[in-house]
Amino acid sequence: MLKYIVFLSLVILAALSCTKNTDLTYSQDIAPIIHKNCTSCHRSGGAAPFPLTTFQHVNRKKNTILAVTQSGLMPPWPADRNYSHFLGERYLSQDDKDKIKEWIEGGAPLGDTKTMAKPPLYDQYSNIGTPDTTVWFDSIKVIGNSRDKFFIATLPIVLNEKKYVRAMEFLPNENNLVHHMNGRLLNYEDTKKASITNGLRILDLEVDEETYIKQFDALKLTNDDGTRPVQINSVVNYLPGVQAQLYPRGIGGFTMHKKSILIADDIHFGPIPQDKWDHSRVNIFYTDSPPKRPIREVMLGTNGASKIIPPLVIPPNQITQHTTFLKIPDDISILTINPHMHLLGKSFKAYALTPKQDTIRLIHIPRWDFRWQYFYTFPTMLKIPAGSVIYVEAEFDNTSKNQNNPYNPPQEIRERYEFGGAGMRTTDEMLQFIITWLPYQAGDEHISLLVKEDKSE
Template structure:
């Protein structure tokens, strides 16, 4: 998914998923239930969301009441793979026993409305955005044509733009056109410093992963092979990102940000579409959000594991009918403030654990996932930066389940699965093991800087 350590100036935002307080008796739609649904369900259950149906109105919730009842009682929903007993994060979507009991009581009591003078207002998701009305929306001129040949597709796409003047970029939100088929997206910002540059020149999309990238970039009008050219764009890596269940996050305004030149393009170096037996057209788009606050604390991104700063040990080879364990470890050379983490595996992933081992032998919990779910791969943000001293080891331990008992196993019967090479490793039928994380060089007082942001 990601390759090597990268400086990232992409910013991500999640709305708070705080627990709602219910009365112990007689819950109603207007008194507690709508708040719980809007806070914990609607962010995904909306138009252009990750869920298959919307839960924005009383009627929609009532129609799905039996499914909601089962999903919440079994804790199948809301999805939150991280173990809250190991480490807490911002925006946790974990219902309390009291909340589940109250929701169950409301459903079994006939789903009463409550005070008819109250009309709970559902959250607004303009232009498919999780956040607010975007400052800029970028579309492709032509939809991406996807073949129903049952194979993964890898597309390179260019989203050019022209602004009246330079501005500051806060973050970019990728909105998938076919949410069930888009597996992941990696994208960068290309900035042009010459007014005569034309990022609109050339083709917008290219779908043959076997063609050399230089040839693709040339066809797109991108002069990547000539660093002396005045038209050569400056690349800011990892400004666009997407994974199943993923939502962009943003830290408080003092963190992140990047200068957005008035002429440029977002280059999605990989849009990975999963296999399908149906021919489809995808019209994914980018919602771009500006910022007014100055850039003070740029942060970086790195990873351990597959294609990262520290390798997977042993080599990521998962024999059929086995449940092997793999590790990765990185020793920090400098003191850092750890902001967020993103665990990543594919369909045979089973468990995931990351922690820090301090020079004095103490451990710091980072994240633990007891039951890996390929469909929900969040970027988890800490409540406060986790301070890791120089000499600390970041350690990763994970298990895989390549047996017939794994319902997500892509092969029947199981076969040996490896990490492949490059693009091949991005196929959902291959495997990866990564801990991706954002961090900044430590500054005095970082341990008290609350990372929650109001938008």
């Protein structure tokens, strides 16, 4: 009998702890958090693989949602917010995290739907306005073998006259396919290249070395005499859920010649289980005024202005540390920074040391995630005084504990140089720090880089 009573009270206790009650409801408390932090990616046609726009969606995924929100994996923002701040930071406040936890553990009640807010509306074809022109890359077939894929894609653009561009925006046709792209513009002189349309358009970066070298030549990116055209880096970048870069008027912009080739260098597709076709578009926003303060770019590390020490050769079963640094001769104003490594990246830190030995913090990424390579824009321009040295410290993990290691067992991985950039091949590694900047002008540190909804041109 006593045994029976003990058993019964245990059952009652267990039942009580499972249905711990909560006053929080989806309608009143949780939907606003999800709408603010999740549905920009988790929606139909959005960047994430599944929507979270209804109670049913959220309820079905609640256990994973609990895990990824508490661990900080979602919303994705790998930079350490205790180190430095940027525009558009994605994070849940402790209060929001606690609410999600309490609500899910309390049985995830729906509540009264009459007063529930609707998820925000999103424009499928542009996040920044009505483009002047839209151009398309060739379709790319993405094989469904559940592995990450990397390509180079080229898009020749012929104009009647040279034009000034305020912004370019890349949009995949099926959002959750493309995970990352970085676009450069090759501007040709009319007389130096007869045709820009006779090159190969797509290069799979997973082919063997010989095929790769042949196909890279077949992209036909050089002038007819073999010299290189003028190149503008980072004219367009894409990451799921990230709005195209739009700087305040008078800052940035570039010129596009009558003949140019947009090259998506590292277009990265996430793993999918079935074959799919991607057909990505590029929206172009022109402006009548020539760029007043055109953006400059400097790159540290691979292919850049500073050496990597020790050289980027990562032996199997090792974790290695590397650094690279660059002295800044004149006062500059930094706008945006982009740390870049590949699959072996482990951590990344960058800062400037002024001639007075003051430290200006740039960025710290304690746990590198190659899926979330943001271009981080400072809230206001960041002045770096002349004579400062910018330091980068990076760690790479070539052990089998690194889940993204492309080889099992691990093999030696190194950086490798090619025309205009080292490729995102699984056999390559990179350490790059890209800085977009302007020559400093008095008052720059007070200029906000936040562009308010500016959909009219």
